[in-house]
Amino acid sequence: MDFTRAGALLGLAAFSAVGLTACSDDNTGSGEIVAHRVADVECGGKPSLRASGSTAQNNAMTVFANSYAVSCDGHTLDYNSNGSGAGVNEFTGGQTDFGGSDSPLKDADYAAAEQRCDSEAWNIPAVFGPIAVAYNLDGVDLTLSGPTIAKIFNGQIEKWDDPAIAAENDGVDLPDRDITVIYRSDESGTTDNFLKYLEAASEGAWTQGTGKTFTGGLGVGEGAKGNEGVSAAIEQTPGTVTYTEWSYAKNLGLDVVSIITPADAEGVTLDAETAGRTIDSAVFSNEGSNDLVIDTSSFYVPSAAGAYPIILPTYEIVCSRYGDAETARAVKAFLTVAVSAGVQEQLEGQGYIPIPDGFREKLNGAISAIS
Structure with a gap:
């Protein structure tokens, strides 16, 4: 079995075991089962959807x-968490x-997607996951600035008691x-977003550029595949540090750095409230379009106090017009379920930030336009 794909299937298997008809409107079940039945979704189309990509949004x-399974009887999604590039x-x-x-x-990628669709391809941001700087130092609560984080990840700072770290952690x-x-060995949008943060917030300390491949420098660190891989490495190995989607750090109980920003000299702790403040400030690169790409540049150096600076929007990439009407109908139903208020509320316990109501209106407008 492909164990990265299993994440989106295990819950379905568990539901089969207990019987779908026994599910209530809000069913967190026991253990891994988390779902919400959406009553007003227009179900239909092909019974089994296939998707793959971002490990950050796997949970x-x-x-x-x-x-989707409890809202649309007989309909399933098979999601392979194999990385954004794939x-x-x-x-x-x-x-x-x-x-x-x-x-x-x-x-x-736009050109290839539009050729595949024979129409425009749209980016639909359905999941917001903060990127945590997670580490393994028993009993140590860390606060770090963008420049110091950059110097750690490009190899300029090599010791945990370095004077730059000590200066930001008085008395620790x-x-x-x-x-x-520990860095992502695979191509990753998480890497791309984290490097963009370093470039924006490091005051010139990060000169390695950005992109989906980690560019920390020759001989810096060790690679691991996926958010699953880097998070597991931190859990198992004292003295390590990585960047990972918050849900993975939260599920494994990893320690997470508080981030110093221009508005918060004492550091901002990552939680739903501080991440929510950042999402509320989101603006779109193409206002008026159904291609809902978010301009994240304002996230990285926030001017508002209490805003966590490294927020990762993850996108569902869809055809604006599918060649097969049955596929279009199923994709619309799935996305309608995914962005609904009740389903989004279930995400907070998984380490994600539910989308605000005003933002949901924009998403539903784009989803309803898929044909």
Whole structure:
């Protein structure tokens, strides 16, 4: 079995075991089962959808798949959490019905997607997951600035008791041990967003550029695949640090850095409230379009107090007009379920930030326009 794909299927198997007819409107079940039945969705179309991509949204996709199954009887989603690069490639190659990506389509990917669709391709931001800077130092609460984080990830700072870290953590007993950076070995939109944060917030300390491939420098750290891989490495190895989608850090109980911003010299703790303040400030790159790409540049150096700066919108990449009406109908039903208030409310316990009501209106407008 592909264990990355299993995330979006395990919940469905569990529902089968207990019987779908026994589910209530809000069913968190026991353990992994999280779902919400949406009563007013127009179900129909092909019974089994296939999608792949972003590992950052995999835990959310499990909630979406479970909710879709209980809302639309006989309909399922098979989601392969294999990374944003693979998700885009499989969508543009016609292997999936939609793709999941931590970064919106760009340039050649847009062209390939539009060729696959024979229509415009749209980016629908259905999941917001803060990126956590997670670490393994027993009993140490860390606060770090953008410049210091950049110097850790490009190898300029190699020890946990480095003077730059000590200056930002007055009174904290820092260990005299080496820092081991764990980075994403696969192409990843999480990497792309994290590097964009470093470039924007490091005051010139990050000169390695951005992109889906980690560019920390020759010999910096060790790679691991997916949010699952880097988070597991942190959990198992003292002295390590990584960037990962918050849901993975939260589910494993990892320690997370508080981030110093221009508006918060004492650091901002990552939680639903501080991340929500950042999402409320979101603006779209193409106002008036159903291609809902978010301009995240204002996230990284917030001017508002109490706003966590590293927020990752993950996108469902869809055709604006599918060649098959049955696919279009099913994709619309699935996305309608995914962005509904009741389903989004289930995401907070998984380490995501539910989308605000005003933002949902924009998403529903784009979803309803899919044909």
